[in-house]
Amino acid sequence: MGRIHVLSDSVVNRIAAGEVVERPASVVKELVENSIDAGARAIRVSCESGGVRRIAVEDDGQGMDRDDAVLAFERHATSKIRRADDLDAIGTLGFRGEALASIAAVARVRLETATGDGVGTEVELDCGTIRSVREIGRGPGTTIEVARLFRNVPVRRKFLRSEATELGHVARTVTRIAVAEPQLRLRLEHDGRALLAVDPAPALGERVAQIYGRDLARRLLPVEWSGAEFRLAGFVGRPADAAPRRDGTQFFVNGRPVQDRLLSHALSAAYANTMPAGRYPWAFLFLHLASELVDVNVHPQKLEVRFRHAGAVHDALREAIHAALGLVRTAVPTLVDLRPRTIATAAGPPVVAQLPSFDRPPVPPLGEPLPAASWSAVAPNACGAAQPRRLTQGPRVTPLAQYDESYIVASDEQGLLLVDQHAAHERVLFERFLAEASDNRVEVQRLMFPLTVELSAAENLALERDADELRRLGFLVEPFGGSSVRIDGVPALAAEVDAPSLLRELAGEAARLRSSAADAPALRHRLVTTAACRAAIKVHHALSQAEMQRLLDDLFAADSPTTCPHGRPVVFRLPHAEIERAFRRR
Ligand code: ADP
Ligand code: MG
Numbered sequence: 001m002g003r004i005h006v007l008s009d010s011v012v013n014r015i016a017a018g019e020v021v022e023r024p025a026s027v028v029k030e031l032v033e034n035s036i037d038a039g040a041r042a043i044r045v046s047c048e049s050g051g052v053r054r055i056a057v058e059d060d061g062q063g064m065d066r067d068d069a070v071l072a073f074e075r076h077a078t079s080k081i082r083r084a085d086d087l088d089a090i091g092t093l094g095f096r097g098e099a100l101a102s103i104a105a106v107a108r109v110r111l112e113t114a115t116g117d118g119v120g121t122e123v124e125l126d127c128g129t130i131r132s133v134r135e136i137g138r139g140p141g142t143t144i145e146v147a148r149l150f151r152n153v154p155v156r157r158k159f160l161r162s163e164a165t166e167l168g169h170v171a172r173t174v175t176r177i178a179v180a181e182p183q184l185r186l187r188l189e190h191d192g193r194a195l196l197a198v199d200p201a202p203a204l205g206e207r208v209a210q211i212y213g214r215d216l217a218r219r220l221l222p223v224e225w226s227g228a229e230f231r232l233a234g235f236v237g238r239p240a241d242a243a244p245r246r247d248g249t250q251f252f253v254n255g256r257p258v259q260d261r262l263l264s265h266a267l268s269a270a271y272a273n274t275m276p277a278g279r280y281p282w283a284f285l286f287l288h289l290a291s292e293l294v295d296v297n298v299h300p301q302k303l304e305v306r307f308r309h310a311g312a313v314h315d316a317l318r319e320a321i322h323a324a325l326g327l328v329r330t331a332v333p334t335l336v337d338l339r340p341r342t343i344a345t346a347a348g349p350p351v352v353a354q355l356p357s358f359d360r361p362p363v364p365p366l367g368e369p370l371p372a373a374s375w376s377a378v379a380p381n382a383c384g385a386a387q388p389r390r391l392t393q394g395p396r397v398t399p400l401a402q403y404d405e406s407y408i409v410a411s412d413e414q415g416l417l418l419v420d421q422h423a424a425h426e427r428v429l430f431e432r433f434l435a436e437a438s439d440n441r442v443e444v445q446r447l448m449f450p451l452t453v454e455l456s457a458a459e460n461l462a463l464e465r466d467a468d469e470l471r472r473l474g475f476l477v478e479p480f481g482g483s484s485v486r487i488d489g490v491p492a493l494a495a496e497v498d499a500p501s502l503l504r505e506l507a508g509e510a511a512r513l514r515s516s517a518a519d520a521p522a523l524r525h526r527l528v529t530t531a532a533c534r535a536a537i538k539v540h541h542a543l544s545q546a547e548m549q550r551l552l553d554d555l556f557a558a559d560s561p562t563t564c565p566h567g568r569p570v571v572f573r574l575p576h577a578e579i580e581r582a583f584r585r586r
Helices: 009-020 024-037 066-071 084-088 099-105 154-159 163-180 204-212 214-219 261-271 310-326 388-393 421-438 457-465 467-472 499-515 520-535 545-557 576-582
Strands: 042-048 054-059 108-114 119-126 129-137 141-147 185-190 193-198 221-226 230-236 249-253 256-258 283-289 342-345 348-353 398-403 407-412 415-420 444-454 476-479 484-491 571-575
Touching: 009 099, 024 042, 024 054, 024 099, 024 141, 024 163, 042 163, 066 119, 066 129, 099 108, 163 185, 163 193, 163 204, 163 249, 163 256, 193 204, 204 214, 204 230, 204 283, 221 310, 230 310, 249 261, 261 283, 261 310, 283 310, 398 545, 407 421, 407 545, 415 421, 415 545, 415 576, 421 520, 421 545, 444 499, 457 467, 457 499, 467 476, 467 499, 467 520, 484 499, 499 520, 571 576
Parallel strands: 042 185, 249 283
Antiparallel strands: 042 054, 054 141, 108 119, 108 141, 119 129, 185 193, 221 230, 230 283, 249 256, 342 348, 398 407, 407 415, 415 571, 444 484, 476 484
């Protein structure tokens, strides 16, 4: 007798559940998507103990009749597609007909649904088996309750994280859906407490304001791009507002929240060299394209998609974001929010003006929406319109003093400036060096006495592979037997830097970047960033008046004078009006 047999439905469903239902958040995602597909205008999600004990999703959608209510739990039972061709033009969020079957296979489920004639159906299941089907009275809509998730799959239960972590996933999932569907009334409750409650919003910007606060929403930059094959719309954040967590970056493809490496890569490329490491930009980006240009049927949880013209999507996205960012790239941020904040004293009217805080505006953790009021002390970018380029034509920026041998105190027509001398020089050298390298005209300083450097195997390999790029950057390097190389020349911009250690550092970076499959422009950016950083004047270094003037002139002639190549700020402005206000002259 043969040893192969076809698995029973209940085993198949449990296998499918392994892919579709990873954690409580996956259940929430599937159920809410079903509600949206059913035309719901209001959805309430409530959960207990991070969703492990119980999840309930209630909607005011079209509901199901008795037959459908039972059929819905069958594997591959769907009302959304009929034929294989339909897979090429999916207009709904669900289409595989496996979510309910999968969820029911690993939990206790109760469904209540009605289409509007006052008579509804209740179906109860336990670990995939229908326990009861009853007629009930209820208004139109559907409620699905999922209790004791993974009660029959102990391994999976063990993989669940703490209640707080699972709740975080649920909250992020619901938040993303809230952003995707601004017109929806949506509520998320945990153990009876509301974590998110949003009314229908007329547009995306308003929705973002509801969730993340008006201060952030106001500072976002609109992104608009449209071409023959696709259209991009949404908002991105300024580099200075970047958050330490990734979940402020949200992509939607034809309305579906997705996590996509191609899109993320295009986003980082657009922000290259404007943000510190470990910070992630805010982005709410909606890509719309004809359904035959994207395959949504490539991931069990439908979280990933595949594009027909991936390269074109990538480039369009990068360009559109770049254009949006260009609007602020050159605006000098204000030093502080100096509107006198007052401390109330018991004795009487508030009297003490609080010292301005130099902190960056706090960025609220995502997925845990905060009331807008708790982080409203964001420093307004009062001089957002200032064009530093103009400064070089109009009255110059005048250095007044050097503070702590590290910062230049200066003034311009709008107020006082504080400039980080190292970051400023870095920015100047970076732009100059990058431009020279791109045009193949780096000025080389030949060494009177060539230097030999001993390199590790990895560094040597990187040097060999990226020899062209290093030559282009002005390093004249020759093999010198064994693991040594001889340096005959260095870029003039970095002539003061210890050449062997710089070369070693660049080779190390090239090796690291290669292993992460970075492309050639990324490699050049990185190497130029490092060289500029090494060559730039350091902090705790005294500068003459003339040196300060020269640096300021160079800085404000740069393309992006306000951030260093690593993305840290270079200059802050304290506007004149704020100074007058602080001293109560206005
Ligand atoms: P899919 O969404 O891929 O079709 P599901 O297993 O998620 O598969 O759901 C099966 C079917 O049950 C859906 O096609 C839909 O007809 C019906 N259904 C599920 N949830 C709801 C709901 N909240 N309101 C109305 N119908 C629903
Ligand atoms: Mg579904």
